Amino acid sequence: MKALINSVSRLGRGTIFLSKILAGIPQLFLRFQLVVQQVYSVGVQTLFITLIAGLFVGMVLALQLYYTLTTFGATDTLGMIVDLSLVRELGPVVAALLFAGRAGSALTAEIGLMKATEQLSGLEMMAVDPVHRIIAPRFLAGFISMPLLAAIFSAVGILGAYSVGVDLLGVDSGAFWSQIQAKVDFYDDVMNGIIKSVVFGFIVSWIAVFEGYDCIPTSEGVARATTRTVVHSSLAVLAMDFVLTAIMYQ
Amino acid sequence: MFRSIEISVGLFVGIGLAALFMLAMQASNLGSFTSEGSYQVSARFVNIGGLKVKSAVKVSGVKIGQVADIDYDSNTFEAVVVMNIEDKFSQFPRDTIASIFTSGLLGEQYIGLEPGGDIKLLENQSEIRHTQSAMVLEQLIGQFLFSKSKDK
Structure with a gap:
C-alpha cells in the first residue's frame, strides 16, 4: 500500500515538474546557446553509436530477410521490407533505446550529481530557478535530438541494407529502390515513424531529467536514479510504441 | 570552445535533416507521384x-x-x-x-x-x-x- 502511494505521488511530482519545464521553455529562445550546448552533449555525442547501430541493424535485416525471401523467390521486395521495418518500428524504437542508454543516463547522473553537490541549491540561493536554467534546456535538447537521431538511424539502416543486399547478395539495384518508392507511403509510414520518435524523445527526456532532479542526493541515490532512468524509459518506450502502433495502423 | 560546439551541433542537425530528406524523397513514394x-x-x-x-x-x-x-x-x-x-x-x-x-x-x-x-x-x-x-x-x-x- 505504501509503495502504491509512493509511486502515485512520484507520478504526480513528475507531472508538476513537467508543467514547470514546459512553462520555462519559451524563455529559452532568448538564451538559445544553452540549448545548443545541450544538443551537443545529448545529440551529437549519441550520433556515433546511432550511426554504427543503424548500419549494422540494416545490414543484418537485409541478410536475414534475404535468406527467407529466397525461398519464396521474392528477393526484389528486400528493400521495401527493410525500409518499412526501419521507418515504422526499428528506427524510432532502437534509436530511443540507445538514446535512453547513452544520453538519458548521462542526463540523470549529471543532474543528480548537481543536486548531491548542492549546485542546484546554490543556483536557488542566487535567485536563479534551476528548472529554467538547468533542466529545461536539457529537456528541450533531448526533444529536438530524438527525431533527428531516429531519422539518421533509419537512413543509415537503409544504406546498410543496400550495401549488403545489392552489393553483396546481388539483389537488383533498380528493384530495390523502385519497390521502396512504390510501397512506402510518406504520410502513413515515414511521418508516423517521425511522430513516434517525437513522442519517444519527449518521454525519455522527461524521465531522465525528472529522475535526476528527484533523486536522493547521495552517491547511492544517484546510481539508483540512473538505473531507473534506463529501465523506466526503455519500458515506457516499448509500451508507448505498442499504443502508438495500435492507433496509427488500425 | 563554444564555436566548435556550434559547428558540431550544426553538422548534427544538418545530417539529421538530410536523413529526413532522404527518407522523404528516396525511401518513400513522395518523390514519385x-x-x-x-x-x-x-x-x-x-x-x-x-x-x-x-x-x-x-x-x-x-x-x-x-x-x-x-x-x-x-x-x-x-x-x-x-x-x-x-x-x-x-x-x-x-x-x-x-x-x-x-x-x-x-x-x-x-x-x-x-x-x-x-x-x-x-x-x-x-x-x-x-x-x-x-x-x-x-x-x-x-x-x-x-x-x-x-x-x-
Missing part, C-alpha cells in the same frame, strides 16, 4: 475485388496515375472508382476500357486502361463507360467445379 497536374476520371465496376485507394492506374503496364477514391452507389449497386491521371497522359479516347487486373497470381490489383478508337477524348470529371470487373479467384474456382460436376 504528385496529385497536382492531374485530372480525374471515374468508372463504375460491378466488383472491384481488392482494389484500394492509391492502387496504380496503368496503360500498357506504365503507371500513369492512382486511385483517388472508392465509393458505393446504392442506386445502381455498383462501385464508383475515381482515379487521378497525370496531365501529360491526357490523350485517351472516350471509349477507353477500364479493367481491374492483378499483377501476378496473388499480387496487388490495379486498373488497366485500354484505349479505344473514339475521336472524342476523356476530359476532367468524365466517366469511363466500358469497364470490366475484377477477377475473383473463388468465383472462378466455383464455376470450374460447377461445370466439372455438370459434365458427369
Whole structure:
C-alpha cells in the first residue's frame, strides 16, 4: 500500500515538474546557446553509436530477410521490407533505446550529481530557478535530438541494407529502390515513424531529467536514479510504441 | 570552445535533416507521384475485388496515375472508382476500357486502361463507360467445379 502511494505521488511530482519545464521553455529562445550546448552533449555525442547501430541493424535485416525471401523467390521486395521495418518500428524504437542508454543516463547522473553537490541549491540561493536554467534546456535538447537521431538511424539502416543486399547478395539495384518508392507511403509510414520518435524523445527526456532532479542526493541515490532512468524509459518506450502502433495502423 | 560546439551541433542537425530528406524523397513514394497536374476520371465496376485507394492506374503496364477514391452507389449497386491521371497522359479516347487486373497470381490489383478508337477524348470529371470487373479467384474456382460436376 505504501509503495502504491509512493509511486502515485512520484507520478504526480513528475507531472508538476513537467508543467514547470514546459512553462520555462519559451524563455529559452532568448538564451538559445544553452540549448545548443545541450544538443551537443545529448545529440551529437549519441550520433556515433546511432550511426554504427543503424548500419549494422540494416545490414543484418537485409541478410536475414534475404535468406527467407529466397525461398519464396521474392528477393526484389528486400528493400521495401527493410525500409518499412526501419521507418515504422526499428528506427524510432532502437534509436530511443540507445538514446535512453547513452544520453538519458548521462542526463540523470549529471543532474543528480548537481543536486548531491548542492549546485542546484546554490543556483536557488542566487535567485536563479534551476528548472529554467538547468533542466529545461536539457529537456528541450533531448526533444529536438530524438527525431533527428531516429531519422539518421533509419537512413543509415537503409544504406546498410543496400550495401549488403545489392552489393553483396546481388539483389537488383533498380528493384530495390523502385519497390521502396512504390510501397512506402510518406504520410502513413515515414511521418508516423517521425511522430513516434517525437513522442519517444519527449518521454525519455522527461524521465531522465525528472529522475535526476528527484533523486536522493547521495552517491547511492544517484546510481539508483540512473538505473531507473534506463529501465523506466526503455519500458515506457516499448509500451508507448505498442499504443502508438495500435492507433496509427488500425 | 563554444564555436566548435556550434559547428558540431550544426553538422548534427544538418545530417539529421538530410536523413529526413532522404527518407522523404528516396525511401518513400513522395518523390514519385504528385496529385497536382492531374485530372480525374471515374468508372463504375460491378466488383472491384481488392482494389484500394492509391492502387496504380496503368496503360500498357506504365503507371500513369492512382486511385483517388472508392465509393458505393446504392442506386445502381455498383462501385464508383475515381482515379487521378497525370496531365501529360491526357490523350485517351472516350471509349477507353477500364479493367481491374492483378499483377501476378496473388499480387496487388490495379486498373488497366485500354484505349479505344473514339475521336472524342476523356476530359476532367468524365466517366469511363466500358469497364470490366475484377477477377475473383473463388468465383472462378466455383464455376470450374460447377461445370466439372455438370459434365458427369
